[in-house]
Amino acid sequence: MFQKRGFLVKESIGSAIIPVVRKNGADGEVKVKWRTIDKSALNGRDFEGGEGVLVFKHTEIEQNIMIPIIDDMTPEKDEHFEIELFDPEGGAKIGQINRTAVTITNDDDFNNVLSNMMQMTNANIHAMQVHHETYLGQIKDALNVNGGDIENATGMDYVLHFLTFGWKVIFALIPPPSICGGWLCFFVSLGAIGLLTAIVGDLAAIFGCLVHLDDAVTAITFVALGTSLPDTFASRxxxxxEKYADNAVGNVTGSNSVNVFLGLGLPWLIASVYHLVNGTTFRVQAGSLGFSVGLFTGLSILTIGLLIARRTLAIFGKAELGGPTIPKYASGIFMIILWLIYVLVSSFQAYGHI
Structure with missing residues (x-):
């Protein structure tokens, strides 16, 4: 049996030592199994539990269970888990106290003003995590409007939930970040995004065939819009x-860098290796690529000039994004016009009018 029904340990203790005693005799060797039971403290997040076996040698009357405590340095309220004794061997029996509670408290040495405020409001930092520890939590959020927070859900939340329900359920099946340190979630997510991109690309190509659009025009319109609209909302x-424009503009340039360097480099590498192994030549005709890149470069110079002007001129409020109302809308309209020019001129060139 345990010495007492409860133990209090600090989060920074390292390992909790829980004594188990043998009473009413010490002859012979006996064994007893133990296991941890998650409560408000969870195995793998707050402590390293599991199962084990205690062996009491002849004349031995006390053994210790050592449970490593995880110190995440995060202010949070007290949490607890339980340890249970079961399945004794060697003629022994389980005593009156077969289960004990281990309460993990914040270490006063690491508390600060924030932790005291959180304790006063009875908040648990793990309840505010963006990701979930289990598949069940992800699926529940996907099935419910606004992640289950119906009280704060707006009409638009219900509309978006209806429109994106299928995608939410599909991507809820991706492994949670808590598995394998998040690496499994990372690689499965990359695969899912790649598969989705392939589907969008094929659907756009089929649509282009149906309406008799050239592949180059389809690529710079429907395919580009389908892959760039998420970047648009992320940049917004x-x-x-954010206080500065760095993340908004950097998100777009970073995304395009991945598209050009990785999105082109990796397929070309795979294709080159394939043709090398088969003894064939890997050759892709440039087509209108030179014209499109030249046109895009010229329009990009105009865009960069606009950003420089917005940064330096008082009329723009010396802000690359936002600023006074009229210059702000004028800048947005100017950039949209540049995009339309690029699409129209590239389309005319693809159809041989230029």
Whole structure:
């Protein structure tokens, strides 16, 4: 049996030592199994538990269970787990106290003003995590409007939930970040995004065939829009939430860098190795690529000039994003016009009019 029904340990203790005693005799060797039971403290997050076996040698009356405590340096309220004794061997029996509770408290040496505030509001930092520890949590959020927070859900939340329900359920099947340190989630997510991109590309190509659009025109319109609209919303969120424009503009340049360097480099590497092994020549005709890149470069210079002007001129409020109302909308319209020029001129060239 355990010495007492409860133990109090600090989060920074390292390992909790829980004594198990043998009473009413010490002759012979006996064994007893033990296991941890998750409560508000979870195995792998707050402590390293599991199962084990205690062996009491002849004349031995006390053994210790050592449970490593994980110190995440995060202020949070007290949490607890339980340890249970079961399945004794060697003629022994389980005593009256067969289960004990281990309460993990914040170490006063690491507390600060924030932790005291959180304790006063009875908040648990793990309840505010963006990701989930289990598949069940992800699927529940995907099935519910606004992740289950119905009280704060707006009408638009219900509309978006209806429109994206299928995608939410599909991507809820991706492994949670808690598995394998997040690496499994990372690689499976990359694979899912690649598969989705392939589907979007094929659907756009089929649509282009149906309406008799040239492949080059389909690529710079429907395919480009389908892959870039998520970047648009991400840049908008970064622009409204950040003090500087770095994240908003950097998100776009970073995304395009991945598209050009990795999105082209990796397929070309695979194709080159394939043709090398088979003794064939890997050759892709440039087509209108030179014209499109030259046109894009010229329009990009105009865009960069606009950003420089917005940064330096008082009329723009010396802000690359936002600023006074009229210059702000004028800058947006100017960039949209540049995009339309690129699409129209590239389309005319693809159809032989230029």
């Amino acid at each position: 969120a970064a622009a409204t939430q």
